[in-house]
Amino acid sequence: MKNLRGILVLLALLVSVNIVAKPKIRIIATGGTIAGVSQSSTSSSYSAGQVGIQTLIDAVPQMLYLADVSGEQLVNIGSQDMNNEVWLKLAKRINQLLNEEGYDGVVVTHGTDTMEETAYFLNLTVKSDKPVILAGSMRPSTAISADGPANLYNAVAAAVSPAVRGLGVLCCMNNQLLDAKTVIKTHTIDCDTFEGGPSGIIGYIYNGEAHILQTPNNAHTLKSEFDITNVEKLPNVGIVYGYANASPLPMQAFVDAKFDGIVLAGVGDGNFYKDVFDVAVKAQQKGIQIVRSSRCPTGPTCLNSEVDDAKYHFVASLELNPQKARVLLMLALTKTHDWNQIQELFKKY
Ligand code: GLU
Numbered sequence: 434m435k436n437l438r439g440i441l442v443l444l445a446l447l448v449s450v451n452i453v454a455k456p457k458i459r460i461i462a463t464g465g466t467i468a469g470v471s472q473s474s475t476s477s478s479y480s481a482g483q484v485g486i487q488t489l490i491d492a493v494p495q496m497l498y499l500a501d502v503s504g505e506q507l508v509n510i511g512s513q514d515m516n517n518e519v520w521l522k523l524a525k526r527i528n529q530l531l532n533e534e535g536y537d538g539v540v541v542t543h544g545t546d547t548m549e550e551t552a553y554f555l556n557l558t559v560k561s562d563k564p565v566i567l568a569g570s571m572r573p574s575t576a577i578s579a580d581g582p583a584n585l586y587n588a589v590a591a592a593v594s595p596a597v598r599g600l601g602v603l604c605c606m607n608n609q610l611l612d613a614k615t616v617i618k619t620h621t622i623d624c625d626t627f628e629g630g631p632s633g634i635i636g637y638i639y640n641g642e643a644h645i646l647q648t649p650n651n652a653h654t655l656k657s658e659f660d661i662t663n664v665e666k667l668p669n670v671g672i673v674y675g676y677a678n679a680s681p682l683p684m685q686a687f688v689d690a691k692f693d694g695i696v697l698a699g700v701g702d703g704n705f706y707k708d709v710f711d712v713a714v715k716a717q718q719k720g721i722q723i724v725r726s727s728r729c730p731t732g733p734t735c736l737n738s739e740v741d742d743a744k745y746h747f748v749a750s751l752e753l754n755p756q757k758a759r760v761l762l763m764l765a766l767t768k769t770h771d772w773n774q775i776q777e778l779f780k781k782y
Pocket of ligand 1: 464465466467481510511512513543544545546547569570571572
């Protein structure tokens with residue numbers, strides 16, 4: 434009897450030690466389809482951002498074996514409504530959680546539409562090498578075969594993995610880990626929508642463990658020079674889409690509204706339609722920074738290729754697609770308005 438009591442005390446002690454030893458992971462919920470609800474389990478029509486953080490956590494009790502998981506709701510929106518203000522709040526909150534409140538990692542639940550932009554913004558503004566993982570879903574929480582619970586479980590598995598430390602911000606979708614700089618949403622409705630571009634995925638999650646295949650090679654997080662601690666508002670940067678016979682009106686509207694920068698989602702290697710080009714040259718002369726990017730889903734927008742960037746002081750987005758070029762240009766403009774220095778930032782990040 435005495436022995437049995439001793440064994441039970443020892444067991445309780447081991448369990449409590451195990452609980453104390455578990456990594457502390459905070460989930461910040463922002464909405465999206467992972468928190469979406471449809472009228473029936475077979476309906477493809479649904480509203481994003483309906484379910485709160487506690488419901489998400491309760492739906493995946495398995496992750497409590499991996500970590501001491503807690504959560505908070507930052508916003509509850511479809512990510513088409515993501516904005517600069519929420520990005521600043523999110524980055525500041527993550528820095529607080531990782532640098533002041535002793536968390537070992539952060540998972541952000543997010544709609545998939547703009548997940549790549551949020552990931553890239555955080556990659557440049559989070560000041561920690563601890564894991565920060567974005568997860569979402571393509572099917573709402575009420576769907577047959579909802580993908581959200583598995584993505585959330587995998588994201589927590591990534592967040593507790595020592596191998597993920599120092600890799601920068603990653604997205605975890607469909608069992609894969611993707612780098613914030615290269616990740617792109619490629620399909621409007623498929624679960625297998627995210628790709629890592631030509632460089633591929635960073636790793637995958639299998640049996641609740643992260644397996645890392647490669648390391649992102651751009652500067653990020655602790656090596657990023659962007660500090661948003663005291664930034665209350667980001668510069669205004671818009672995107673203009675390129676196409677045959679393009680109207681110069683959208684570019685002109687940004688100029689008239691005194692935007693700080695404009696990214697061109699150009700044709701091919703970041704080329705302008707001639708009427709748009711004329712407005713861009715004048716905009717750059719007025720100090721509105723033009724960045725050339727491309728509407729092509731893959732391939733770089735090269736410096737001084739078909740367009741003489743050195744002559745017009747345009748910046749080439751290189752590996753960044755237009756939506757991520759916008760993120761970097763906003764952050765770059767918090768530091769400098771010199772086109773040469775901005776081009777250097779595009780080479781580095
Ligand atoms: N448009 C919604 C969003 O981005 C739904 C897409 C999704 O989350 O998969 O939040």
